[in-house]
Amino acid sequence: MSVYFLSSGFWVLLLMNLSLHELGDTRVNQITALLQDKHCKLNTLMLCDCGLTEESCSALATVLRSNSTLKELDLSNNNLQDSGVKKLQNGLEDTNCTLENLRLSNCGISEEGYKALASALRSNPSHLTKLDLTGNDPGQSGVKELSDLLQDPKCQLKTLRFLSLAADEACQFLTAVMCKNPLLLRELNLSERELGDTRVIQIAALLQDKHCKLSTLILCRCSITEKQCIILTSALKLNPSLLRELELSKNELKNIGVNHLCDVLKDSHCKLETLR
Template sequence: MALFSYRLHKHRSLNECSITEEQGVILTSALKSNPSHMRDMSLSVNQIKDTGVNHLCDVLKDSHCKLESLWLKGCEMTDEGCSALASALKSNPSHLRDLSLTENKIRNTGVNHLCDVLKDSNCKLESLWLRDCDLTVEGCSALTSALKSNPSHMRELSLSLNELGDSGVKNLSDLLMNPQCKLENLHLNECSITEEHCVILTSALKSNPSHLRELHLSVNQIRNTGVNHLCDVLKDSLCKLERLSLIGCSITDASSLTQCFTNTKALPFLKELDLRCNLIRDSEQLERLDTRIKL
């Protein structure tokens, strides 16, 4: 019983508990009285809003706080709350490893403040989820530029459902090419990535192919040209990619993929290739080639 209580004390999940901003204030006030044991805090899909986040920041600023994972998905937080959060993390940046702000409208203003944290050499953030945060090209470009200045810790990054743009793709490619970059999971679904962008990203991956394990590019217009260049990455014996998601990417010709699965020895690492919602002419041939392919 004591061990269970200890674990419960360290890991607190309150997802979808209908917590309001007033209740969030009460909760964080309690945490402020004993901040040193909590390691994981998940308040996702609650209406704590900026008020609750601001009070949570008082906990994060405490030098005794050792929080490692913070999940605030869908908390009706805006750029004001994100700015306060970034300010708190700047004062105590070394412990947090995982941060999810997914489905909050933090926009470019909020993410610009977050960039100051990411640039800090004391920041050890390994997982950052910013899916559907209303980021435009400017915000994504600032974020990916910040990651370039401190590349060695990040392992998982989600920018899905944000506008990456030319500058964001270029900065992300520079990050992937950096020998210090150890990124393993990259989520870029619905980021308005074109086939030209895909060529830039895959060129970067070819120069540093051994770390990435998952690449999600679904619902982007990468088309046949992008797929052809992705095949060049898959053929590399150093490539350890395990999951590649290309759902709804306007792919019609999979001949390069067919050759890839027929001729290369690197593909044993690949566990799943998702090609659903594409109009691939030789889908039956691909399906016969390998059961790992979803069509």
């Protein structure tokens, strides 16, 4: 789908959405050549789930350096990896780049890619206001790079998405409680807090997220019910490999809750060493 604007008798392409089309790197090179034309006024380019790889990023970086009208770029659900992000970095650092919204969810980006993005935004911090990185796995150092960037007064980022909505809500709640971003913690102790269904659902969503690296979770005297225990164990089944210690003492788990915990322990990927 494309959107056009009538100006001085000419149709000018403002939005190009080629998402879900298997373009590959060759087609992207052809498209980016068009976008570098001085007559091109495109401000939104959507290439979500187009089978792109790191090779496409070199051409896209050239567009960022040459096309100052481009404001939004969606590259979600492509296998760009860190090497692709480092190529995009060259375009993002250019002073001619005025991109405001960049979406890179589910692009196979890890710690090195996050560092490259943070470096680019420190070099050229004045335009980007929205950055979506959900579904990537940066490790704690990658999260810290961008968390530190937000403290820079020159940084214009208003929306920085690492997490799903529920996990983000959990992150905000836990940051207020712990006075530190839980994505940077190895241990989380919420003992003697009445969490309720909503908070447990949010914490479960956070436990499932690749950004969460907790090894110890302490939920003693939190009035956790068998229903809430099932929610937590479902999350641990989806992301079982990091948690080493789990404390659920003095809650109302009942037999059903304990049975679900036993299912987690049977998983060959489960690394729990201590269960209270």
